[in-house]
Amino acid sequence: MRNIWTIARREYNHYFISPIAYIVAFAILLAIGIVFGINFFYFAQNSFQNPSAVPDISPVTGVFVFLLVLSTPALTMRLISDEARMGTLELLLTAPIKDSELVIGKWLGGMLYILSLVAVTLIYPIILNGIKFGSFTLLPGFVSPGLDINVVLSSYLGLILIAGVFLALGTGISAMFTNQIASFFGTLILFVFLWWLVGFPANVVPGDGAALFQYLDMKTHFYGALSDGIINLSDIVYYVSLIALGLFTGTVAVEMRRWR
Amino acid sequence: MIQVNGLIKDYGERRALNSITFDANQGEIVGFLGPNGAGKTTTMRILTGYMPPTDGTAIVAGYDVVEESLEVRKRVGYLPETVPLYTDMTAVEYLKFMADLRNIPNSKDRAYETLERVNLADRADSYIGNFSKGMRQRVGLAQALIHRPEVLILDEPTIGLDPAQVVEMRNVIKEIGKDRTVLLSTHILSEAQNLCDRVLIINKGTIVAEDTPENLQSRLVGSQRVVLRVRGDSDGLDATVKKVKGTRKIETKDSETIDVRPQVAKAVVQAGYELIEMRPVGMSLEEIFLELTQDNAAGKKS
Numbered sequence: 001m002r003n004i005w006t007i008a009r010r011e012y013n014h015y016f017i018s019p020i021a022y023i024v025a026f027a028i029l030l031a032i033g034i035v036f037g038i039n040f041f042y043f044a045q046n047s048f049q050n051p052s053a054v055p056d057i058s059p060v061t062g063v064f065v066f067l068l069v070l071s072t073p074a075l076t077m078r079l080i081s082d083e084a085r086m087g088t089l090e091l092l093l094t095a096p097i098k099d100s101e102l103v104i105g106k107w108l109g110g111m112l113y114i115l116s117l118v119a120v121t122l123i124y125p126i127i128l129n130g131i132k133f134g135s136f137t138l139l140p141g142f143v144s145p146g147l148d149i150n151v152v153l154s155s156y157l158g159l160i161l162i163a164g165v166f167l168a169l170g171t172g173i174s175a176m177f178t179n180q181i182a183s184f185f186g187t188l189i190l191f192v193f194l195w196w197l198v199g200f201p202a203n204v205v206p207g208d209g210a211a212l213f214q215y216l217d218m219k220t221h222f223y224g225a226l227s228d229g230i231i232n233l234s235d236i237v238y239y240v241s242l243i244a245l246g247l248f249t250g251t252v253a254v255e256m257r258r259w260r
Numbered sequence: 261m262i263q264v265n266g267l268i269k270d271y272g273e274r275r276a277l278n279s280i281t282f283d284a285n286q287g288e289i290v291g292f293l294g295p296n297g298a299g300k301t302t303t304m305r306i307l308t309g310y311m312p313p314t315d316g317t318a319i320v321a322g323y324d325v326v327e328e329s330l331e332v333r334k335r336v337g338y339l340p341e342t343v344p345l346y347t348d349m350t351a352v353e354y355l356k357f358m359a360d361l362r363n364i365p366n367s368k369d370r371a372y373e374t375l376e377r378v379n380l381a382d383r384a385d386s387y388i389g390n391f392s393k394g395m396r397q398r399v400g401l402a403q404a405l406i407h408r409p410e411v412l413i414l415d416e417p418t419i420g421l422d423p424a425q426v427v428e429m430r431n432v433i434k435e436i437g438k439d440r441t442v443l444l445s446t447h448i449l450s451e452a453q454n455l456c457d458r459v460l461i462i463n464k465g466t467i468v469a470e471d472t473p474e475n476l477q478s479r480l481v482g483s484q485r486v487v488l489r490v491r492g493d494s495d496g497l498d499a500t501v502k503k504v505k506g507t508r509k510i511e512t513k514d515s516e517t518i519d520v521r522p523q524v525a526k527a528v529v530q531a532g533y534e535l536i537e538m539r540p541v542g543m544s545l546e547e548i549f550l551e552l553t554q555d556n557a558a559g560k561k562s
Contacts, residue, residue, distance in 0.1 A: 006360040017348055091344040091403070094308040095361045096333040258311045 003097040004105040011079065011109020020078075024071045025117055028064065035063045036124050040142075055143045058227055060124045061155040065162050065222060068114075069195050072163070073187035075113065076170025077180045079106040080254065084178040093258065103171060103250035110167040118159060125152050151229035158226030161239035162218070166191060168246025175253035194218045218242075261286050261411055261441035262307065267316035269302050269465075276302045278465040279316065284458075286410075289437035291456030291473075292445035295553055299465040300445040301341055304413050307443070308338040321410045334362070337404035341415040343396050347389035351375060351399050354388060355406055362407045374402045378432060394425040401432065412436060414444040418451060430455055449549055463553040 015021035039059040080103075083089040092102055129149070130141030141147075169190055174183045199217030202210045214220055221235040262284040269277040277299045284290040292300045306313045307320055309329040318325045321335035346354055352371045359367035375381045378398040383391070388399060397420065404412060417433065418426045433455060436442060446452055452459045453473045461469040461476075469476060521538055528535050 002363060003361060006357065010357055014348065086344065086346075087340065087342045088344040088346060090305075090310060090340045091358075092361075094310050094333055094336070094338045094340075095358070096330050097361060098330070260311075 003101045004108060007092075007097070007102060007105025008108035008112060011106055012112045015075070015109070015113045018078075020074050021113065024074055028067045028071060028117055029120060031067055032060055032063050032121055032124075035059050040127075044142075055128060055147060057125050057128070057147065057152045057155050060121050061159045062223070062227060064118070064121060064159055068163055068166050069191045070188075072110075072114075072166035072170050073184045073191065075110055076167055076174050076187060077184040078174070079110065079171050080175040080250070081177050081180045081183045084257070085180070089257070093254070099254040100247070100251045103175065103247055103254060106174075107164075107168050107171045107247060107250075110171065111164060114163040114167065115160070118156065118163070148229065154229045154231055155227050157231070158222045158235075161226070161236065161243075162222060165218070165239050165242040165246065168243040168250075169194075170246070172246040172249035172253065175250040175257075261288075261321060262290075262443060263317075263319040264303075264307070265317045267303065267306060267318055268314045269299075269306065269311075270314045276465055277306075277313070280462070280465070280467055282460055282467060282470060284441050284443055286441050287437070287439055288458060289433065289442040289444065289456045291452035291459045292443065292462060293447065293449065293452050293459055293549065294445075294462035295447065298462045298553075300462060301415055303462075304338070304340075304415050304443070304445065307332075308336050308413055309333045310338075334407070335410045337407065337409035337412045339400045339404040339412075339414045339417055341419070343400035345388045345396055345399060347387070350385050350387050351380060351391075351402075352384040354399065355402055358403050359406050364407060370406060374406050375399075377405065378402045379428065393420045394422060397421055397425075397429070401429070405436070409440070411441045411443070414442065416445055416447075418446070418448065426451075461549060461552055468552050 036059050043055065080089070083092060093099075125147060126139070126141070128141050128143050129147040129152075131138040132141075132146065170183075170187045173186045173190065174180075177183045177186065194216075195218050199213060199219060202213040202217065205213060215234075215238070221232075221238050224230075225232060225235050262282075264280055264282050267277050267280040268275070280299070280303060282290075292303070294300050302311075305311050307318055307325060309325050309332050312326050320332045323331040323335070325332050346357075349357065352368070352375065355371035355374055356367045359370050364370050372381065372384060375384050378401050380395060380398050380402065383395065388396065391399065397417070401414070401417065404414065414433070418429050421429060430451070433442060433444065437455075437457075444455070456473060459469075459471065459473050459476055460467050525535055525538060
């Protein structure tokens with residue numbers, strides 16, 4: 001465990017001196033800010049005409065999740081590929097740590113970085129809801145009577161799980177290639193497949209086949225599910241299995257490097 | 261400390277190591293000598309637990325490198341040929357990271373301590389990216405020493421250093437080699453000669469010779485060679501020296517320690533020549549090395 005933490009901490013610190021990580025953070029936070037702003041002012045002006053609309057946090061989490069598809073490959077591409085290119089992988093592979101600890105540590109480092117970005121976006125539910133403890137209001141929010149906190153938590157849980165999946169798969173692919181660009185595109189192609197392509201056959205295949213493809217589609221476990229405050233065990237199992245798959249693939253890929 | 265038995269490593273079709281057997285004891289500096297691609301780095305990578313061998317066994321610090329790889333790695337310090345450094349870290353950050361990976365308590369103090377040992381304490385807080393080749397090499401050595409390992413494996417530790425740094429590096433290695441096992445590879449023969457207690461000459465994946473540098477030299481030379489410079493008519497000199505040579509050959513076969521120079525001198529002087537200079541020439545390790553590795557290559561071809 002301690003080794004995982006050592007690796008993760010170095011990786012986390014490295015993100016703060018890496019221009020790519022800053023570009024990703026800037027792009028994600030800017031896009032979310034714009035989408036939130038537009039939604040905020042739209043609802044502020046139209047709430048009288050459309051009083052049934054229930055305010056929720058999907059303009060933040062929904063957008064964040066979509067941006068993860070495009071940006072996590074940039075965060076994971078160097079994780080192991082770059083170590084292999086610089087020769088420092090030899091250092092890590094002759095240190096007394098297990099290959100799985102190395103891979104999990106790398107993943108956790110990326111996870112901590114994404115969690116930092118997620119933490120920044122908590123400003124938006126706070127803007128809407130304010131900060132309240134029971135009947136005591138520390139900071140008033142903009143919507144009344146406030147947000148459904150459980151839906152907010154569920155959305156964020158989904159967001160964090162999806163970030164975990166993308167980072168795990170990206171780490172796994174980064175372990176396969178020595179070239180960062182190869183890792184980037186390999187990861188992006190996999191994400192495009194899992195996010196958009198795998199669900200398409202569900203529209204044409206009849207019966208149980210459709211259900212299978214629908215289950216494989218990453219989106220369906222978030223939109224209309226966790227994003228709406230519905231926590232199903234099957235959705236959690238789906239995401240956690242993908243995280244395990246990514247980390248396992250990464251460990252095997254690192255092990256295979258030893259045999260080469 | 262290191263026991264290697266019948267180590268074989270194949271890279272696809274190519275056999276990089278062909279049944280290597282040797283051992284190294286505590287307090288011994290063993291030199292691995294061989295041309296590029298001879299299998300030095302491959303052997304070291306197997307001993308450090310980086311890659312498993314195709315066949316054969318290796319026991320380092322009492323543990324099997326395949327079965328108990330993690331235990332071996334805890335006890336081995338390794339400096340690879342291309343020094344693996346994170347250029348975005350300062351020297352002390354880097355060493356602290358390595359110390360943390362090895363679960364060393366007070367890792368920061370240990371990092372400073374080790375930097376002092378390789379004479380780099382004054383640059384502890386500088387970024388490794390700005391370091392010269394020699395300084396990087398020293399940071400790499402510090403990394404290999406951070407956990408005070410029982411066995412130290414150094415792949416070409418003095419390559420790319422300036423002469424002063426080479427001397428400094430050798431002193432550090434000698435100091436460590438007093439109570440620990442050091443295995444180092446080099447293709448600089450003088451280095452093997454003045455650093456190592458024992459030298460293994462490796463070529464094309466096989467050990468072609470193993471002995472102390474001195475023994476290796478005398479064993480391979482087999483006889484003493486003398487340069488003569490004489491003044492006078494050269495007629496008859498050949499015959500005179502030949503006469504001496506003949507007797508010497510018989511004598512040296514009995515004992516290698518007999519100094520032939522007085523006899524040669526006497527014979528030459530008695531024959532009426534003025535002896536200007538006479539000095540013994542040992543066959544250099546360079547020549548031995550070339551002879552061994554080339555013979556081996558020729559032998560394989562035929």
